[in-house]
Amino acid sequence: MKESRKVTRRQIIRSAAGALLLGAVPGISANPISIPGPGGRKKILVTIFQRFGMDGLLAVAPYGNSSLAALRPNLMLSPPGSGRADSRLDLGEGFGLHPSLADLLPFYQEGRLAIVHGVGSPDSTRAHGRAQMWWETGAPGNATYRDGWMYRLSRSLDRGNALLPAVSMTEKRPRIFYGHDPITAQADLQLLGFAAGQADGNLAAMEALYKEHRGGRLSNAVSASLELSRILGAQPTTAVTYPEGSSLAASLRDIARLIKADVGLQLAFAESRTSPDGKGTWDTHSNAASMDGPFPRMAEDLARSLAAFMADLGHRRDDVTVVTLTDFGRNVVENARLGADHGRATAMFVLGSDVKGGRIYGDLPDEFSREMLEDGLDLPVSTDYRAVLSAQVQSQFGIADASGCFPGWQGGALPLFRA
């Protein structure tokens, strides 16, 4: 031990043995990507954060429930088959999907989309910032955790020789990916494709400088970046049409591009904040049921973007799970402005070929009353969001103990995936 202390990192790097070791580091070899055969491909998790709190009961509701209608008479929409613009789409067993989520219906019918209802955080905060923090750190109620659960998950996955194991399609690194080590956060991939358009000797000269440099992590990172840049730059643009002007669609298009480029992506994060016209929000304090209001804009943007994403993925869709996250649900009891304020439990969408979909997980009450609501207003949380996310961590990523991602979590996992 004492002997080894005298050897500095620089000495190792200078030595011939060090040079050989560095040569073996992934990313520096000429062709670092091995194309894995079918079955050997890695699973990919894409999370979409619906900022500011989706009304789970507006998205998916027991449409004929008169006790629910008594508490939110203006937020029920029309029942399926009524022929109106706001007619819900029948999911069976008395549940109806918001019509603006129509593009998700085929996935539900094919059994690839699961809905988890009555889901949320055990912490009862109704403040956006706090609530989002709990969903992103994975440690609800415990502010000592500042790093994100997707970051912790990225540390426990075998990244192999991935050029880009994780990405956040955001301008800033989001809390969900906070942590000590580098994570790529970028609102669009244009910058990453930069090297491909550079046919001059300038870039080649620079690359040679870094190859000579042997500066360990820096050289490796630069080599990997240029390799990634060339691969992305050489990729054909997708033939699939995504919703125009949608930042969520743009994010998903870039994620699909990374997946199809086989650069080792396993974790991706995107946001649903507003609609292409800027008038949409999930924060539906008012005018929530209007088909020209803020909710249908967001729902349509989400559903159409996801449908395009799944089509774009082609056969690679079999590797991908998409999970939605949101601050909280909204009050069951509607407010005086035809909306609903910050509440508790909401709904999550889980979409993927391995998902046992076509059904609604979680518990909703048969009879809604002020007495059974949390604080007389809200849908109680009957399923912890960590049970949903743990299902992905355990069944798809093969990590038996999800408490590495969700500290202290011993609540198991919902059986959402096919074995």
Next chain:
Amino acid sequence: MLRSPEFWRRAAEPRLKTPWRFVVSALRTLDAEVDSAEVDGADDTGAAGKAAVNAMASSAGTSQSGAGLITEWLGRMGQPLYGYLDEGGYSDSGEYWLEPASLMGRFVFARTLAGGELNGITLPAVTTSTTDNQMWLMSPEFQYH
């Protein structure tokens, strides 16, 4: 602490620049003058320059001043000004940014800056060639303190 070998070994290790330090040192190296005033209707990109670089700079160039452009580039390199969510602020280790987007951000910034293509940033007439300046800013040595 001063007598511990670990202390001196850490001190002797070359440290990578953060994006902030990289940008400031690049501006100082070139003796660049940064205009912080708003410029009406200014196009962020110069006429010259490589197509990819131009596309990059113009697509994301919403700022009207050199200072605004610099803050945009810091964001692209993963260190948006005052953008860290916790009190402690950004890591002072450059290794926190050793990922493709931040590194490519450095290189594209170096090329556009030394190429004189960033509006609102004026470079003095110098004897070194544009290519030499670009290569120096993109070199491994320049990435360290």
